[in-house]
Amino acid sequence: QPSFEAYFSEILLCKNELNNTLNNLSHWMKDENAGKNLVTQLDSAFIRKDPYGVVLIIAPWNYPINLFLVPLIGAIAAGNCVVVKPSETAKSTERLVAEMLSCYLDNDCFAVVTAGVQETTRLLENKFDYIFFTGSTSVGRIIMTAAAKHLTPITLELGGKNPCYVSDTCDVQNVARRVAWGRFFNAGQTCIAPDYVLCSVEMQEKLMPALREAITEFFGPNPQESPDFGRIVGDKQFRRIRALLCSGRVAIGGQTDEKERYIAPTVLADVLPSDPAMQEEIFGPILPIVVVANMDEAIDFINARPQPLVIYAFSCDSKVVNQVLDRTSSGGFCGNDTLMHVTLTSLPFGGIGNSGLGKYHSKFTFDTFTHHRGCLYRSMGREALNAPRYPPYSQQKLGLLTATFEIKRKGMCTLL
Amino acid sequence: SGNPYAGLVSRLRAAWLSGKTRPMEYRVAQLEALGRFLDEKKQDVMEATALDMGKPPFEAEFSEIALCKNELHEALNNLSHWMKDKHVDKNLATQLDSAFIRKDPYGVVLIIAPWNYPVNLLLRPLIGAIAAGNCVVIKPSEMTKNTERLMAEALPSYLDKDCFAVVTAGTQETTRLLENKFDYIFFTGSPSVGRIVMTAAAKHLTPVTLELGGKNPCYVSDTCDVQNVARRVAWGRFFNAGQTCVAPDYVLCSTDMQEKLLPPLRKAITEFFGPNPQESPDFARMAGDKQFQRVQTLLRSGRVAIGGQTDEKERYIAPTVLVDLQPSDPVMQEEIFGPILPIVTVANIDEAIDFINSHERPLVVYAFSSDDKVVNQVLDRTSSGGFCSNDTLMHVSLTSLPFGGIGNSGLGKYHGRFSFDAFTHHRGCLYRSMGREALNAPRYPPYSQQKLRIVQTAARVKRKDTCALL
Numbered sequence: 001q002p003s004f005e006a007y008f009s010e011i012l013l014c015k016n017e018l019n020n021t022l023n024n025l026s027h028w029m030k031d032e033n034a035g036k037n038l039v040t041q042l043d044s045a046f047i048r049k050d051p052y053g054v055v056l057i058i059a060p061w062n063y064p065i066n067l068f069l070v071p072l073i074g075a076i077a078a079g080n081c082v083v084v085k086p087s088e089t090a091k092s093t094e095r096l097v098a099e100m101l102s103c104y105l106d107n108d109c110f111a112v113v114t115a116g117v118q119e120t121t122r123l124l125e126n127k128f129d130y131i132f133f134t135g136s137t138s139v140g141r142i143i144m145t146a147a148a149k150h151l152t153p154i155t156l157e158l159g160g161k162n163p164c165y166v167s168d169t170c171d172v173q174n175v176a177r178r179v180a181w182g183r184f185f186n187a188g189q190t191c192i193a194p195d196y197v198l199c200s201v202e203m204q205e206k207l208m209p210a211l212r213e214a215i216t217e218f219f220g221p222n223p224q225e226s227p228d229f230g231r232i233v234g235d236k237q238f239r240r241i242r243a244l245l246c247s248g249r250v251a252i253g254g255q256t257d258e259k260e261r262y263i264a265p266t267v268l269a270d271v272l273p274s275d276p277a278m279q280e281e282i283f284g285p286i287l288p289i290v291v292v293a294n295m296d297e298a299i300d301f302i303n304a305r306p307q308p309l310v311i312y313a314f315s316c317d318s319k320v321v322n323q324v325l326d327r328t329s330s331g332g333f334c335g336n337d338t339l340m341h342v343t344l345t346s347l348p349f350g351g352i353g354n355s356g357l358g359k360y361h362s363k364f365t366f367d368t369f370t371h372h373r374g375c376l377y378r379s380m381g382r383e384a385l386n387a388p389r390y391p392p393y394s395q396q397k398l399g400l401l402t403a404t405f406e407i408k409r410k411g412m413c414t415l416l
Numbered sequence: 417s418g419n420p421y422a423g424l425v426s427r428l429r430a431a432w433l434s435g436k437t438r439p440m441e442y443r444v445a446q447l448e449a450l451g452r453f454l455d456e457k458k459q460d461v462m463e464a465t466a467l468d469m470g471k472p473p474f475e476a477e478f479s480e481i482a483l484c485k486n487e488l489h490e491a492l493n494n495l496s497h498w499m500k501d502k503h504v505d506k507n508l509a510t511q512l513d514s515a516f517i518r519k520d521p522y523g524v525v526l527i528i529a530p531w532n533y534p535v536n537l538l539l540r541p542l543i544g545a546i547a548a549g550n551c552v553v554i555k556p557s558e559m560t561k562n563t564e565r566l567m568a569e570a571l572p573s574y575l576d577k578d579c580f581a582v583v584t585a586g587t588q589e590t591t592r593l594l595e596n597k598f599d600y601i602f603f604t605g606s607p608s609v610g611r612i613v614m615t616a617a618a619k620h621l622t623p624v625t626l627e628l629g630g631k632n633p634c635y636v637s638d639t640c641d642v643q644n645v646a647r648r649v650a651w652g653r654f655f656n657a658g659q660t661c662v663a664p665d666y667v668l669c670s671t672d673m674q675e676k677l678l679p680p681l682r683k684a685i686t687e688f689f690g691p692n693p694q695e696s697p698d699f700a701r702m703a704g705d706k707q708f709q710r711v712q713t714l715l716r717s718g719r720v721a722i723g724g725q726t727d728e729k730e731r732y733i734a735p736t737v738l739v740d741l742q743p744s745d746p747v748m749q750e751e752i753f754g755p756i757l758p759i760v761t762v763a764n765i766d767e768a769i770d771f772i773n774s775h776e777r778p779l780v781v782y783a784f785s786s787d788d789k790v791v792n793q794v795l796d797r798t799s800s801g802g803f804c805s806n807d808t809l810m811h812v813s814l815t816s817l818p819f820g821g822i823g824n825s826g827l828g829k830y831h832g833r834f835s836f837d838a839f840t841h842h843r844g845c846l847y848r849s850m851g852r853e854a855l856n857a858p859r860y861p862p863y864s865q866q867k868l869r870i871v872q873t874a875a876r877v878k879r880k881d882t883c884a885l886l
Contacts, residue, residue: 004863008871016877023880035816045814050799052822129823137621144618148611151626153827158621174853181860218861228861303433316850325845327435329520332844337856340846343875344515346504347844352522353599357623359842372829374802374817375795376810380786383644386807390651391688391698393474401478405813407486410493 002228005186010065013343017070020345020362021077028077028366034374039385039404044377049370051079052153053129058120058143060135061087061233062189062283067157068097071132074365080130081109085123088116089234121146128152130369134191137306137354155358155368157191158351159281160308164194164338165298165324166203167315175314175336176210179287180218182312182338184265187230188285189237192310194338195282196271197289198298204269204289211287212252215265224255224262232261232284241284247275248288273301295320299327307331307353312338331355420589421553424581425596428524428551431578437521437549440499442576444492446546449574450539451488454481457570461535464562468534470701470731475656480535483813487540490815490832491547498547498836501845509855509874514847519840521549522623523599528590528613530604531557531703532659532753537627538567541602544835550600551579555593558586559704591616598622600839604661606751607824625828625838627661628821629751630778634664634808635768635794636673637785645784645806646680649757650688652782652808654735657700658755659707662780664808665752666741667759668768674739674759681757682722685735694725694732702731702754711754717745718758765790769797777801777823782808801825 001010032047055075059068064087075082086097098112115123124131124146133143134157147154164182166175182194199207219226232238238261245254245266253266263285271277271288278288292298302311309331313324321335331351334341342349342361350359360368388400436442454461461480465471471480491498501516525545529538538556545552556567568582585593594601594616603613604627617624634652636645652664669677689696702708708731715724715736723736738747738758747758762768772781772794779801783794791805801821804811812819815832830838858870 002861002863004861004868007868008859008875012872012875016875019877019879023877034814037814040810040814045811045817047818048795048803050822053799140621141618144621145615148614148618151607151610151614151628151824151827156621171850171853174850177853177860178856181856220862226861228863314850318847321847325518329523329841330843332846333518334845335847336850337846337848340510340848341515341844344504344507344510344844344846345877346506347515347846348517348842349844350842352520352841352843354621357621359844371799371822372818372820373800373822374811374814374819374829376802376804376807376814376817377791378805378807378810380641380644380784380806383641383647386648386651390647391472391474391696392690393472393698398474398477402482405478405482405486407489407493407815409489 001186001230004228005230009063009186014066014069014073016345017073017362017365021073021366024363025077028363031375037405037407040376040378042379042382046375048373048375049078050373052369052371053080054083055080055130055132055369056083056085056123056128058085058131058133058135059087061089062186062191064090064093065097067134071134071360071365074360075132075369076110077366078369080369082111083123083128084110084112085115085120086112088114130154132368133157140356155350155360156356157358157360158309158354158356159191159283160306160351160355161195161278161281162192162308162310162312163298163302164197164312165295165302165314166197166199166207167295167313167317167320168200168203169316169320170314171316172206172210173213176207177214177217178337179314180211180214180265183287184215184218184229184285185339187232187263189230189233189283190339192332192339192342194287194312195308196278197287198292198301199289200293201291204291207289208251208267208269211267215252219265223253223265224257224260229265232263235261237283238263241282241286244277244282244284244286247271247277253285295323299324302328307351307355309351309355310334310341329353419592419595421583421593421596424583425524425553425598428553428579428581432523432551436576437546437551437579440496443495443546443549446575446580447488447492447543450543450546451485453571453574454485454488454539457566460566460570461563464566465534465560467562468531468560469657469659469703471656472698472700474698475700479533479656484536484539484543486815487543487832487835491543491836494833495547498833507875507877510846510848512849512852516845518843518845519548520843522839522841523550524553525550525600525602525839526553526555526593526598528555528601528603528605529557531559532656532661534560534563534567537604541604541830541835544830545602545839547836548839550839552581553593553598554580554582555585555590556582558584600624602838603627610826625820625830626826627828627830628779628824628826629661629753630776630821630825631665631748631751632662632778632780632782633768633772634667634782635765635772635784636667636669636677637765637783637787637790638670638673639786639790640784641786642676643680643683646677647684647687648807649784650681650684650735653757654685654688654699654755655809657702657733659700659703659753660809662802662809662812664757664782665778666748667757668762668771669759670763671761674761677759678721678737678739681737685722689735693723693735694727694730699735702733705731707731707754708733711752711756714747714752714754714756717741717747723755765793769794772798777821777825779821779825780804780811799823
C-alpha cells in the first residue's frame with residue numbers, strides 16, 4: 001500500500017473516528033429522555049445505553065488497521081470488552097496488531113487473537129454478545145449461522161459488485177479521473193471501489209482516452225515503476241484477479257508481474273455479463289465497461305443482480321442521478337464521485353442483502369455496539385391513577401383507560 | 417418439486433419491483449385500511465380471542481385493538497417526517513455537496529406472529545413494515561385457530577392483495593416458507609424457534625428482528641408500599657392468564673417481604689377476580705391443551721400459597737402464588753407463560769442482582785422500591801431488554817420507548833418510530849458536483865507531502881478541547 005494511501009485510510013480516517021467519538025461520548029452515553037403519554041406524564045421514561053458485553057470483531061486484510069480499529073473504537077466507546085481477530089492474510093499487520101495493541105489497551109478487557117480459518121471456526125463456537133464481521137459474502141453466511149446458535153446480534157460488512165453508471169451528459173475528463181481514482185486506490189482492493197462501468201457505446205468511446213490520460217497522470221507511463229500504485233495482497237488473490245483479464249477486450253493496461261504481484265491499472269471494453277470479470281467482485285485494478293442502451297437498461301441491469309455496497313451514478317443532470325437513486329437498492333450511494341461518502345462520519349455505512357446487514361461509522365458504531373434499553377420509572381404511590389386498569393372490568397373503566405393511553409390521529413393537512 | 421411458497425414470494429417481489437408500495441399516499445391508504453379493519457372487525461377480534469384463550473373482552477379491546485390503533489396513529493401522524501431524506505453534517509471537503517440518509521424499504525418482508533396477542537403482535541410489526549414501504553407476507557399463529565382464520569379471511573380484503581399476503585402454516589410449512597429469500601424477517605416467539613429462524617435467515621443474509629422471551633425477574637425491596645406492589649405485580653402476572661412476554665415471571669424478595677406480600681396478593685386477586693376466579697369473566701384461560709398441561713406441571717414446585725386449582729376441561733389454572741422454591745424447581749426452569757407467580761427468597765439486593773445476572777438476560781427486569789437508589793442499582797447492575805420500576809407491563813404502552821430483547825430474549829427493537837426504522841434500510845447518500853475538480857486535486861497521485869497536508873485539513877475531524885466543567 002503506498003504510504004499516502006496508508007496514511008489517509010489507515011491513520012487519518014481512524015483518527016477522525018476517534019476524535020468524533022471522544023468529542024461526543026458523554027452525549028452519546030447519556031440516558032435519552034423519551035416522550036410520555038397521559039398516564040405516564042408524571043413518570044420518567046428514558047432509553048438507557050447499555051453495552052452488550054463481550055464482543056468479537058473480525059477484520060479483513062484490505063484495510064487491515066482501519067477495518068478493525070474503527071469498529072473497535074465504537075465497541076470501546078459503548079463500554080464493551082472486545083476480542084479482536086485481525087486478518088491472517090495481511091501477515092505483517094496481523095503481527096503488528098497482535099504485539100502492539102496489548103501495550104496500549106487494558107489486557108483484562110481487550111484481547112487480540114491470531115487465527116486462521118480453522119481456529120476462527122472454533123472461536124465462533126463461543127458465545128459472544130455481539131459479532132462484527134467485515135469480509136466476503138460467503139463467510140458472512142457462516143458467521144451469521146454460527147451467531148444464530150447463540151442468538152448473537154451481528155453486523156456484517158460484506159461486498160459485491162458496485163456498479164458505476166455514467167450517463168451521456170457528463171464531463172468526461174472529471175468522470176474518468178474520479179472513477180480511475182476509486183478503482184485503482186489500493187490497487188482496487190476496496191470494498192466500495194467502482195467495480196464496473198455501465199454506459200452507452202458512445203460514452204465508452206469517449207471515456208477510453210480520458211481514462212488513459214488519468215492513469216498516466218496518476219502513475220506515469222509505466223505504473224509498475226510508480227511508488228503510488230499498490231500490489232495485490234497475496235499469490236492466491238493475484239492469480240484470481242489475473243484470470244479475470246480474459247473478459248471483453250483489454251483497452252488499457254493488462255500487464256502483470258507475478259513476482260511483484262503486480263497487475264497494471266486495466267480497463268476492459270465491451271465486456272459481456274457472462275464474462276469472468278462480471279461473475280465475482282473484482283477486488284483488483286481492473287475496470288470492465290459494460291455497454292447498455294440507456295439509463296433504464298442500466299437500472300434493470302443493476303436490479304437484476306444482488307444489492308451492492310454502493311452504487312455510483314455520474315451525470316450533469318440531477319434528474320438522472322435521482323432516478324438511479326430512487327429506482328435501485330444498495331448499501332450506500334454517491335453521485336458524481338467515488339469513495340467519498342465513506343469519509344463522512346455522519347453517514348451510516350453498511351450493506352443490504354448480499355452486501356451486508358447493519359451499519360456503522362461514528363455514532364452509528366456506538367449505536368451498533370449499544371443495547372438501547374427502554375426504561376420507565378414509576379412512582380410507588382399514585383395508585384389511584386392505576387385504578388381503571390384493574391379487574392373487575394367495566395365499560396367505564398375501558399373508556400378511562402383508552403383516554404389515558406390514547407394516541408389520536410392528528411388533523412390531516414393537505415399542505416405539506 | 418419446487419418450494420410451495422416460491423410463487424407467492426415471487427409475485428410479491430414483482431409487486432415490490434414495480435415500486436407500488438413506495439409513494440406516501442399508497443402507504444397511508446393501506447394503513448387507513450388497517451384502521452378500518454380494527455374498527456369494523458373489533459367484535460370479531462374479541463370473539464375469536466375469547467374462543468381461542470378465553471381472553472376477556474376488556475383485555476382484547478385494550479391490548480389487541482386500542483394499542484394497535486395507537487401504533488397506527490403514531491405512524492400516520494409521523495410518516496411524512498420519518499420518510500424524509502435526513503440531511504447530515506458535512507466535512508470541509510464536502511461542504512458544497514448534499515449529504516443525506518435515504519429511507520429505503522427492504523423489499524419483501526416476512527412477519528411471523530405468536531398466539532398470545534395474536535392481533536397486536538401481528539399488526540404492530542405490520543404497521544411498521546407498511547409505513548416503511550415494504551411488501552409483506554404475514555404468518556399468523558396456527559395455535560389460535562379462530563384468530564388465524566379471521567386474519568386469513570378478513571385482512572386480505574382490506575389490504576392490497578398484490579403486495580400483502582396472509583399465509584396459514586403449521587411448523588412443517590413454516591420451515592418451507594423460511595427457505596425462500598426474504599429481505600427482512602420479523603419473528604415473535606420462543607428462543608428455540610428464534611434460533612431456527614435466524615439460522616434460516618443466515619442462508620440468505622436476511623436481517624432479522626427476534627422478539628423472544630425469558631423469565632422476567634421482579635425484585636421487591638423491603639422498602640415499599642406492599643399493597644400497591646401486590647396489586648401491580650398481580651395485574652402484570654394474571655393479565656391474559658399470564659400469557660404475556662413481559663409479565664413478571666417470578667418475584668425476588670427477602671423472607672420478611674414474602675410474608676408481607678402474601679396477604680395483599682391474596683387480597684388483590686380477590687379484588688380482581690372475586691372469591692372464585694373460575695367464575696370471573698375477567699380472567700382468561702390457557703390457549704391450548706398443550707399449554708395447559710405444560711403450565712399445570714409447573715405447579716409441582718415449592719408450596720402453593722394461593723390458588724393452585726385447575727380445570728382441564730376449561731383449560732383453567734387459578735391465579736396462583738408459589739413459595740419455598742428452590743432454583744432447581746420445575747417452575748424456575750422455563751418461562752412460565754401462565755398464571756403462576758413463584759416467590760424466590762434472597763438475603764438482599766446484591767443476592768437478587770447476582771441471581772438475575774446468573775440467568776439468561778430477560779425481556780424486562782422489574783424492581784419495586786420506594787428508594788430510588790435501589791431502583792437505580794438494579795437498573796445499573798443488570799442487563800435486560802427493557803426495565804420498569806414500581807410497576808409492570810406499562811413500559812410497553814409508550815411508543816417512544818424501543819421494545820426488544822437482548823441475548824436469549826431477542827435482538828432488534830420496535831414500537832413507534834423504531835418499527836419504521838426496523839423495516840427501513842438507512843442508505844447513506846452523497847451528491848457531489850460534476851465540476852469543482854480543483855477541490856479533488858490533492859487526493860490524486862502522484863502523491864506528495866503537500867497534497868497529504870491539504871487532504872488532511874479538508875477531511876480531518878479535530879478533538880475538541882476537553883473541559884473539566886461538564
